[in-house]
Amino acid sequence: MAQFYLVRHGQASFGTDNYDRLSELGHQQARWLGEYFAERDMGFDALVSGDLVRHRETGAGICEGLGVALPEDIHAGLNEFDFQSIVDAYLTQFPEQAPAEGAPVAAFYKALKTAMKHWRLDELSGDLPESWQHFSDRVLAARHHIQQQYSDKDRILIVSSGGAMAMFL
The missing domain is CATH 3.40.50.1240 (Phosphoglycerate mutase-like)
Structure with a gap:
């Protein structure tokens, strides 16, 4: 193994x-x-x-x-998933959650975390390159490929x- x-x-x-x-x-x-x-x-x-x-x-x-x-x-x-597209979709839906200009990097990561939660729950709309389910499926397909091949x-x-x-x- x-x-x-x-x-x-x-x-x-x-x-x-x-x-x-x-x-x-x-x-x-x-x-x-x-x-x-x-x-x-x-x-x-x-x-x-x-x-x-x-x-x-x-x-x-x-x-x-x-x-x-x-x-x-x-x-x-x-x-990796396209984190920028996920954050952009989240902030388009919830513009009041956008970090202030010059905010610390931690504010961006907080927005990303919240955006990912909405993405996982299929609550984001807009131009997303993939759904959470698609992301999950493609990573699991890669894992299956590796397990079988090696x-x-x-x-x-x-x-x-x-x-x-x-x-x-």
């Missing part, structure tokens, strides 16, 4: 024009994790990741730190995002 190692992508580029890439620290974090695994003689049979840039860059950095090239299996089911292996490295990993578990 395979052991699955779930890894959240390294620090992304929050607050820049393209969140979906690792910051310099994120690249270093990925290499450090690969070095950590190498120091403990932890090898992997394959790398499975979502198709987001930050997932792929994290996987590449881990492999660099490990000093290996792993077979890579890209599965879009491991991608059941005869020892260790599989899975790189994804926090929301998808929570749903995976």
Whole structure:
């Protein structure tokens, strides 16, 4: 039976024009994790990741730190949900809940948490790329794929995002 190692992508580029890439620290974090695994003689049979840039860059950095090239299996089911679209839909419905200009980042996360609750309960309207149920189904399909494809292996490295990993578990 395979052991699955779930890894959240390294620090992304929050607050820049393209969140979906690792910051310099994120690249270093990925290499450090690969070095950590190498120091403990932890090898992997394959790398499975979502198709987001930050997932792929994290996987590449881990492999660099490990000093290996792993077979890579890209599965879009491991991608994060579109948190910005969810927050936008929530704030369109409930504009009075918008964080004030210059509010601390914690205010954004509070709005996100509330927006996600409405999303999960299917209470959001608007231009959403997927429903909570679709998100759940695609992550579970990725988990099923991994379980079926790699059941005869020892260790599989899975790189994804926090929301998808929570749903995976």
